[in-house]
Amino acid sequence: MIRLTPEAQVYLEDYLADVRSAVAGHQSVSPIDIEQDVREHVFAALEGAESPVTATQLAAVLDRLGPPAEWVADEPRSIWKYLADRLKPVGHRAVEGIKALPGEAYQAGRGLAARVRGMSHDWRLAYITLGLFVLGMIFPPLWIASYFVARADLSSARERGETLGARRWLVYPPLLIVSVVLFLALAAWPIAPAVRLSHEIPRALKTEVADIMHVSPKAVQPVAAVYLAIGAVSIWWAIASLLVLRWPGLPAVLFPPFGAKIRRIDATIVLLLSATVFVVWLSKVDTAWQVAQEVLRRL
Amino acid sequence: MDEISLTATLHNHILGIMESDFLDNWTTQLRKGILELGVLAALRGRRLYGYDIVKRLGNIPGLVISEGTVYPILSRFKREGLVTTTLVESNEGPARKYYELTPLGRRELTRMRESWRAVRDGIDSLSEEST
Numbered sequence: 001m002i003r004l005t006p007e008a009q010v011y012l013e014d015y016l017a018d019v020r021s022a023v024a025g026h027q028s029v030s031p032i033d034i035e036q037d038v039r040e041h042v043f044a045a046l047e048g049a050e051s052p053v054t055a056t057q058l059a060a061v062l063d064r065l066g067p068p069a070e071w072v073a074d075e076p077r078s079i080w081k082y083l084a085d086r087l088k089p090v091g092h093r094a095v096e097g098i099k100a101l102p103g104e105a106y107q108a109g110r111g112l113a114a115r116v117r118g119m120s121h122d123w124r125l126a127y128i129t130l131g132l133f134v135l136g137m138i139f140p141p142l143w144i145a146s147y148f149v150a151r152a153d154l155s156s157a158r159e160r161g162e163t164l165g166a167r168r169w170l171v172y173p174p175l176l177i178v179s180v181v182l183f184l185a186l187a188a189w190p191i192a193p194a195v196r197l198s199h200e201i202p203r204a205l206k207t208e209v210a211d212i213m214h215v216s217p218k219a220v221q222p223v224a225a226v227y228l229a230i231g232a233v234s235i236w237w238a239i240a241s242l243l244v245l246r247w248p249g250l251p252a253v254l255f256p257p258f259g260a261k262i263r264r265i266d267a268t269i270v271l272l273l274s275a276t277v278f279v280v281w282l283s284k285v286d287t288a289w290q291v292a293q294e295v296l297r298r299l
Numbered sequence: 300m301d302e303i304s305l306t307a308t309l310h311n312h313i314l315g316i317m318e319s320d321f322l323d324n325w326t327t328q329l330r331k332g333i334l335e336l337g338v339l340a341a342l343r344g345r346r347l348y349g350y351d352i353v354k355r356l357g358n359i360p361g362l363v364i365s366e367g368t369v370y371p372i373l374s375r376f377k378r379e380g381l382v383t384t385t386l387v388e389s390n391e392g393p394a395r396k397y398y399e400l401t402p403l404g405r406r407e408l409t410r411m412r413e414s415w416r417a418v419r420d421g422i423d424s425l426s427e428e429s430t
Contacts, residue, residue, distance in 0.1 A: 043393060
């Protein structure tokens with residue numbers, strides 16, 4: 001059995017980390033297969049070499065293998081993996097920051113870094129996700145970084161046909177928060193222009209408009225806001241449901257991994273409900289039309 | 300050196316760089332497709348492990364610049380069902396993964412070789428016409 005010097009072992013692990021990083025996210029290949037092949041290649045190439053193999057001997061083999069970044073340069077790659085790779089320099093800078101810490105803080109940081117380094121690649125990614133999420137409570141932009149790393153972790157698991165298992169407790173928090181915020185923003189955005197439009201009814205006209213609407217002058221603006229919001233939201237939800245029916249993978253892309261549970265039948269139910277609300281809303285459109293005419297006439 | 304000869308030298312130098320870049324790019328593209336054919340051809344009628352495939356392809360001048368480029372190709376072929384793998388224990392290191400062609404891989408190799416021959420013959424006939 002070929003043995004490597006500790007220095008050569010670290011060198012090999014670093015090279016394999018580069019291999020994983022270079023091929024990760026490329027949908028046409030399996031990072032696990034390639035890493036396995038490269039490890040096997042290295043040991044086959046060193047067959048017959050004096051044991052333990054030094055870093056210099058290993059370097060000759062790795063040089064012939066070439067830089068992993070060039071192996072799959074033209075292959076299609078997942079956007080989340082690409083972004084996670086772009087964030088790698090941030091991680092390197094964090095490590096440099098830990099190195100610059102004085103005394104005990106440095107030792108603690110180094111211990112933590114060593115533990116993270118010793119973990120499997122997947123768990124490392126999961127812990128980095130949670131770490132960025134926790135640090136994001138102090139510096140919120142890190143939540144975005146945490147979200148990207150979480151999506152990269154999900155992509156990795158999906159490529160291998162695995163589930164996250166216990167790692168989900170580390171990976172889900174940023175995904176959940178971003179998904180909820182994004183869902184609320186996408187679901188409720190028509191309310192903002194509807195409320196804004198309701199403010200367009202001039203104060204001087206409120207008595208006339210109140211008569212048309214059969215409400216008190218004070219209730220004119222709130223009732224108009226609610227009416228317009230219901231109309232706008234019901235139309236928007238109907239459109240959104242049609243989009244999901246046309247592209248069923250859309251929720252999974254927007255709200256991973258929770259969106260994957262939204263099925264065509266759910267979209268159909270929302271479409272029917274929003275269409276019903278819209279039809280009911282239309283039954284009151286003549287009142288709205290009278291209000292609009294009155295406002296336009298007086299303006 | 301006068302101004303004219305300096306300009307001419309620079310011009311030739313730039314042209315040289317452009318020609319060299321063009322040739323590098325062309326060679327890379329050409330090698331990429333041929334390397335895939337080479338991987339399938341190396342596996343024709345036999346079972347080989349990764350390192351062995353790389354060494355055999357390395358014997359063809361100019362085909363394999365970085366040995367590692369072969370492994371993503373093998374991985375892709377496995378995903379596409381062109382090759383299948385078997386793990387065999389090794390005394391020297393990690394278990395060896397042997398690759399062999401599937402029936403689909405054999406069919407694809409035949410098609411690629413026909414296409415390669417047609418291109419090669421076409422280019423040869425063009426060259427013969429011009430001489």
